[in-house]
Amino acid sequence: MPMNLSDVVLFSAIVTTGSLSAAGRQVGLSPMAVSRRLAALEHELGVRLIHRTTRSVALTADGETFLPLAQTMLEAREAATVAFSERHEGLSGVLRVTAPHRIGRALVVPLIVRLMAENPRLKVDLTFSDGIVDIVAAGIDVALRVATLQASELVAVRLADNPRILCAAPGYLTAHGYPKRLADLDAHACLTLHAMDAWPFHQDGHPVARRIKGRLAASSVDTVHAACIAGAGLALLTYWDVAQDLADGTLRAVALTDAEPEPLAIWAVLPTRQHMPARVRRFIDGLKSVFSASLPAQVH
Structure with a gap:
């Protein structure tokens, strides 16, 4: 029997809220129903995920192992839902971008205005700064950086030369x-x-x-x-x-x-490559088109 993603959602809610009853209120189930669904998920996996007491819950060692896997499954489901809905309804959600001032004003703003005109459900949050923004802490989707990049856990996509x-x-x-x-x-x-x-x-x-x-x-x-x-x-x-x-x-x-x-390049820096929303992919593709159409093959 395939795993019921609704049970995975419930497991995540239990971990987030810290109790079976609070998780039940979040998803509209009684505490008894929550307990049965959790037991079914544990039976399917063959492990105990959560220690239950009358007042609290705590993850077991197997629960700690399963939690990031559960989050990955739920993120994948959300990404698939968004991808197919955007195919029919256009881009949606909030695109959060940071860029240097001059490049931001000259290149990012015109592209953003066009994307918003083409996708009425798309919202954009722009931060222009010549400094380095912590994109993970700030919840940024894409950072444009003009730099010789250092090794990091972030994902970098080369957009154009910038001598x-x-x-x-x-x-x-x-x-x-x-x-x-x-x-x-x-x-x-x-x-x-x-x-x-x-x-x-x-x-x-x-x-x-x-x-x-x-x-x-x-x-x-x-x-x-x-x-x-x-x-x-x-x-x-x-x-x-x-x-x-x-x-x-x-x-x-x-x-x-x-x-x-010394030569430089312009990079799009992302917090992760996994489950990239369509709005982020479209923005990066748009930037590549803008740069390739504007930069001469050789600059003297």
Whole structure:
């Protein structure tokens, strides 16, 4: 006989509420009926799952082993229900996303607006931050990160290249000239982030961290970007921060003869790959399309 998922739901309710009667109230059953259903589940598994007393319940060792399996079964059932309902009714639920400010405003918001227009039952919660958000603690579905990722238990999906670009405003370059070599940066005004006092380059095939000293340091990419456009100096920003500025001539890229900036990528970071809701898959697929349609094959 196949396992009755209703009994698994009941088992989970008993664990959550801490009593047979409270679980029964949650699912609309009497304590006696709850006890019979629990006994049936234990009989099917051939183990005792819960110690019962007149006042409380406690998981047995076998119950502790079965609990994560039960949760996986219930999550799978929910994912299947959502997947097939969304096939007919469109995306639903709350999509929780965090992204850096500039990429969030330029790329995420237009995509989100389109997805919401196409799926009236979809809700979205956006958090824009240039810092690292703990997506597990915050209950985030997807985090966009511009980084060289470190090993972790999180799942990362590469979305696009995002090369670093050494750049400056035309007025600054006219007044101060173009740096030619990495060492020339010492003679230029460089705009730095508080969390990044060394700029990463590749030189002769090796990574090099060039310590940068400038008159202006800021806490956000937006501030460095604005100062760079205003002609305050050179900045090391990423392609998606400056793509429009390079296109319209507001900023110009600066290529060094003996070094090039360390490459980066944009990643979608997920708390887990299991039972990914359709709204998350559709959002990630949409981002891949946006990036592939916009990023040139080679950025100079």
